[in-house]
Amino acid sequence: MSLQRLFVDVHTHIYLPRYAALLRSRTNAPRIFSRTGPSGATEDRLVILDNEPSDGRPVGPQYWDRDEKLKFMDRHGIDISFVSTANPWLDFLPFADAQTLASELNAELESYCSTSPPLASGSHSLKRLYGIGLLPLVPNAPTSELPAAVHALAKAHSHVRGVIIGTRGAGNGLDDPALEGLWAALAETGLVVFLHPHYGVDGSAWGPLDNGHVLPLALGFPFETTTAITRLILAGILDRHPRLRILLAHAGGVLPQLSSRLASCIVHDPRVASRLQHDARWYLDRLYFDAVAYGSAELSFVSGAAREGSRRMLFGTDHPFFPPLGAEEKWRSVVENLEAIEGVGAWRDEERDGVRGGNALRLFGLA
Amino acid sequence: MSLQRLFVDVHTHIYLPRYAALLRSRTNAPRIFSRTGPSGATEDRLVILDNEPSDGRPVGPQYWDRDEKLKFMDRHGIDISFVSTANPWLDFLPFADAQTLASELNAELESYCSTSPPLASGSHSLKRLYGIGLLPLVPNAPTSELPAAVHALAKAHSHVRGVIIGTRGAGNGLDDPALEGLWAALAETGLVVFLHPHYGVDGSAWGPLDNGHVLPLALGFPFETTTAITRLILAGILDRHPRLRILLAHAGGVLPQLSSRLASCIVHDPRVASRLQHDARWYLDRLYFDAVAYGSAELSFVSGAAREGSRRMLFGTDHPFFPPLGAEEKWRSVVENLEAIEGVGAWRDEERDGVRGGNALRLFGLA
Numbered sequence: 001m002s003l004q005r006l007f008v009d010v011h012t013h014i015y016l017p018r019y020a021a022l023l024r025s026r027t028n029a030p031r032i033f034s035r036t037g038p039s040g041a042t043e044d045r046l047v048i049l050d051n052e053p054s055d056g057r058p059v060g061p062q063y064w065d066r067d068e069k070l071k072f073m074d075r076h077g078i079d080i081s082f083v084s085t086a087n088p089w090l091d092f093l094p095f096a097d098a099q100t101l102a103s104e105l106n107a108e109l110e111s112y113c114s115t116s117p118p119l120a121s122g123s124h125s126l127k128r129l130y131g132i133g134l135l136p137l138v139p140n141a142p143t144s145e146l147p148a149a150v151h152a153l154a155k156a157h158s159h160v161r162g163v164i165i166g167t168r169g170a171g172n173g174l175d176d177p178a179l180e181g182l183w184a185a186l187a188e189t190g191l192v193v194f195l196h197p198h199y200g201v202d203g204s205a206w207g208p209l210d211n212g213h214v215l216p217l218a219l220g221f222p223f224e225t226t227t228a229i230t231r232l233i234l235a236g237i238l239d240r241h242p243r244l245r246i247l248l249a250h251a252g253g254v255l256p257q258l259s260s261r262l263a264s265c266i267v268h269d270p271r272v273a274s275r276l277q278h279d280a281r282w283y284l285d286r287l288y289f290d291a292v293a294y295g296s297a298e299l300s301f302v303s304g305a306a307r308e309g310s311r312r313m314l315f316g317t318d319h320p321f322f323p324p325l326g327a328e329e330k331w332r333s334v335v336e337n338l339e340a341i342e343g344v345g346a347w348r349d350e351e352r353d354g355v356r357g358g359n360a361l362r363l364f365g366l367a
Numbered sequence: 368m369s370l371q372r373l374f375v376d377v378h379t380h381i382y383l384p385r386y387a388a389l390l391r392s393r394t395n396a397p398r399i400f401s402r403t404g405p406s407g408a409t410e411d412r413l414v415i416l417d418n419e420p421s422d423g424r425p426v427g428p429q430y431w432d433r434d435e436k437l438k439f440m441d442r443h444g445i446d447i448s449f450v451s452t453a454n455p456w457l458d459f460l461p462f463a464d465a466q467t468l469a470s471e472l473n474a475e476l477e478s479y480c481s482t483s484p485p486l487a488s489g490s491h492s493l494k495r496l497y498g499i500g501l502l503p504l505v506p507n508a509p510t511s512e513l514p515a516a517v518h519a520l521a522k523a524h525s526h527v528r529g530v531i532i533g534t535r536g537a538g539n540g541l542d543d544p545a546l547e548g549l550w551a552a553l554a555e556t557g558l559v560v561f562l563h564p565h566y567g568v569d570g571s572a573w574g575p576l577d578n579g580h581v582l583p584l585a586l587g588f589p590f591e592t593t594t595a596i597t598r599l600i601l602a603g604i605l606d607r608h609p610r611l612r613i614l615l616a617h618a619g620g621v622l623p624q625l626s627s628r629l630a631s632c633i634v635h636d637p638r639v640a641s642r643l644q645h646d647a648r649w650y651l652d653r654l655y656f657d658a659v660a661y662g663s664a665e666l667s668f669v670s671g672a673a674r675e676g677s678r679r680m681l682f683g684t685d686h687p688f689f690p691p692l693g694a695e696e697k698w699r700s701v702v703e704n705l706e707a708i709e710g711v712g713a714w715r716d717e718e719r720d721g722v723r724g725g726n727a728l729r730l731f732g733l734a
Binding site: 172173175176201202204205206207208209210211212213214215217218219222223224226227230231234235250251254256257258259260261262263264265266267268269270271272281293294295297298301302304305322325332333336340 | 540572579598617628635648662665672692699
């Protein structure tokens with residue numbers, strides 16, 4: 001099969017066994033615990049968010065067993081996955097622990113990927129699995145040590161081709177001036193930065209009614225991502241590091257729908273406007289967006305917001321989150337994201353192929 | 368001129384003199400104070416948000432002088448404006464004060480509109496100004512008294528054809544079960560509900576860097592509106608009150624870009640899904656959106672997200688906010704919103720006319 005027709009998932013998560021063991025050792029979120037389920041059998045539960053109901057959600061081998069990941073890929077026709085640790089990464093650890101664990105987990109991720117099966121067909125020598133690694137980017141991290149961590153990761157691990165980061169940086173957000181060296185190192189190495197939410201917004205926004213996980217996941221996550229990337233733009237980080245490649249989770253949150261409003265607000269605040277080299281909408285042409293939006297209209301809009309926007313969108317599943325409720329063979333969350341790509345009328349066939357896989361291979365330097 | 372070609376502004380604010388006097392009497396936000404400006408002249412300043420820089424922003428006769436509103440309309444070719452009190456309305460008052468002031472301000476708004484000039488041309492008997500009134504919907508309001516306030520407003524004031532409300536309701540948000548009677552009364556009277564943000568999200572999201580008003584206005588406002596309307600949807604209020612007509616400020620915040628994600632999150636939370644009669648996207652067909660988005664791509668997307676979406680979009684200016692920085696004859700904020708409407712390639716001429724005015728006249732019962 002031609003590289004251009006491969007089917008590649010850039011948004012798919014794991015908890016490596018070492019990480020899962022850490023979560024099992026904890027008594028508050030994030031944690032994994034076992035309980036006796038309704039059927040009498042023992043079941044594992046994951047509590048990931050601070051404000052989550054205390055019984056959390058189901059967790060299992062899909063998170064840590066590589067065979068399960070490969071089975072999921074086979075079932076949905078996914079050729080290659082770029083796996084990343086799920087939130088909240090190492091955010092809850094002191095720097096020294098985070099530094100050690102990041103190194104260990106990156107080495108394990110390299111092995112997880114490098115020993116994965118080769119792609120069955122074609123003359124290329126690609127594997128089924130590649131990785132997006134971790135940095136010890138945690139509260140109170142000595143930021144001067146971060147560039148070395150970036151370079152070490154890039155140098156040691158050929159199958160780990162990016163880093164996944166949250167939005168809090170070393171505690172003051174990603175626009176913290178102390179992170180300038182981190183951005184420089186990331187731009188220099190060419191590692192893809194996968195920016196992913198975890199904290200949402202202050203939970204009081206959701207009110208007293210019980211809406212389960214809907215509001216923090218459907219709204220809080222994209223609000224958080226949007227705020228983080230907007231702060232990066234306003235701090236001039238995209239201006240100063242033109243080679244930085246940032247992939248935004250969940251189709252960029254809502255930056256596309258707010259980009260003209262953002263541009264107008266900046267124009268009306270000359271002190272802010274004077275700091276930036278470009279109109280706010282220009283920065284959309286510098287970013288990458290996963291295609292995890294569950295609807296064609298949203299994909300079409302996001303893709304149209306950036307120049308050559310379809311080349312900036314990349315298929316993702318968010319596996320193993322949003323599992324099927326019943327015994328369906330294919331996951332609804334995956335099918336919806338695939339159908340959304342299929343349904344974008346404005347895309348030519350090559351563009352659709354790009355979103356399904358070709359764009360990912362280019363972004364991560366495999367094609 | 369045909370009614371269908373009139374140019375109508377549905378998002379334009381005032382502080383009636385009585386309200387401005389209240390703001391002048393206060394020592395914390397919201398407040399108006401006078402200071403000696405850089406030129407040595409006395410100038411009025413408005414501090415409207417809790418976290419705003421203490422010197423606030425300029426405020427002046429544009430906010431309270433009707434002639435200034437009419438001059439602004441003439442300068443931009445606006446035939447009719449539906450004026451509403453700017454945020455934060457009466458939110459900061461005890462109920463008894465809010466109740467008295469709402470009555471007084473609604474009566475003054477009726478007079479402000481009913482004594483405004485007639486439209487120059489045509490056989491119709493329309494005025495230049497109509498109003499969107501206030502309710503005493505404030506923290507700890509006795510919610511059983513709200514339906515009577517709605518009916519009184521609708522009965523007494525023929526030029527006041529809607530109400531503007533924030534997102535906090537009686538203190539627990541708009542999805543508070545205690546507000547059921549309020550929604551029923553609003554649906555019954557046919558008053559348009561203009562849902563407008565004020566509080567944004569918790570200010571800690573914006574971080575320590577000084578980005579002026581950009582983050583709370585560009586992001587916080589639409590996040591707040593989106594959260595409020597989503598909570599209304601999840602509480603079943605649009606299901607139970609099909610005749611309720613809600614106009615969302617700033618093009619609906621970001622509900623359109625998140626509607627498929629919202630639908631997916633609901634499907635994966637069966638307790639929430641079982642409460643709703645429709646897929647989350649269906650509710651877009653029940654809402655109205657102002658066209659205050661500053662970009663054609665955004666308008667086109669929002670309009671495409673709902674069935675007959677162009678009939679659900681209505682031109683607005685957000686006057687007197689976002690004033691020109693220099694001595695421009697026309698306000699950039701207005702010109703951008705007009706050009707955005709002009710630039711939506713998918714709209715036929717009648718649709719464009721509808722967005723510029725016809726839709727507003729239909730929604731507010733004037734055509």
